[in-house]
Amino acid sequence: MMVSEPGKWVEPMADAGVNQYTFHIEPVKEVIPLCRKIREAGMKVGLALKPATGINAVRQYIDHADMILIMTVEPGFGGQKFMNDMMPKVQWLRHNYPSLDIEVDGGVGLNTITACAEVGTANFKCYQAGLGNISKGENVLQAGANMIVSGTAIINATDQRAVMASLRETVESSIHKCNV
Numbered sequence: 001m002m003v004s005e006p007g008k009w010v011e012p013m014a015d016a017g018v019n020q021y022t023f024h025i026e027p028v029k030e031v032i033p034l035c036r037k038i039r040e041a042g043m044k045v046g047l048a049l050k051p052a053t054g055i056n057a058v059r060q061y062i063d064h065a066d067m068i069l070i071m072t073v074e075p076g077f078g079g080q081k082f083m084n085d086m087m088p089k090v091q092w093l094r095h096n097y098p099s100l101d102i103e104v105d106g107g108v109g110l111n112t113i114t115a116c117a118e119v120g121t122a123n124f125k126c127y128q129a130g131l132g133n134i135s136k137g138e139n140v141l142q143a144g145a146n147m148i149v150s151g152t153a154i155i156n157a158t159d160q161r162a163v164m165a166s167l168r169e170t171v172e173s174s175i176h177k178c179n180v
């Protein structure tokens with residue numbers, strides 16, 4: 001839900017049978033009470049971050065969430081270019097929360113899925129995100145996002161089924177390789 005008052009739509013969504021409610025933290029003053037309200041309504045909690053929102057803004061809420069969504073485009077419309085520089089956020093989350101659901105949304109397709117699914121320290125430096133180094137090792141392969149939103153890459157594909165299968169296979173293979 002990219003709305004200014006996500007609290008307004010919790011009950012209607014629960015009534016409609018939604019099982020996970022993801023909202024942007026940016027406009028919300030009281031995030032934890034909203035997380036509780038969503039859980040009490042029987043849904044899982046997803047917290048979304050716009051590209052300009054640093055990971056520090058969500059750290060205090062992670063224990064109240066089931067999933068963190070890292071937007072890899074400016075929210076609003078499909079067909080935008082994937083923002084590779086969001087991957088240190090994914091890397092930090094996976095390193096610190098190995099079993100957390102992490103989603104990426106925006107510009108995800110066959111050319112960018114590996115960057116989303118595998119966030120090795122050789123490729124991304126955490127200090128770029130102001131998070132400090134998370135590993136002394138180089139070339140450490142780490143699983144990244146395990147939930148993917150892909151619009152344009154699938155819609156425009158000739159063989160949509162094959163593209164979806166390939167996206168899924170890349171994510172599953174990374175999870176398997178990294179024992180997440």
Ligand SMILES: O=C(CO)[C@H](O)[C@H](O)COP(=O)(O)O
Pocket residue numbers: 073074075076077078079080105106107108149150151152153
């Ligand atoms: O709502 C969106 C962004 O706010 C789209 O869902 C997202 O961008 C996915 O589309 P695409 O794969 O074409 O980037």
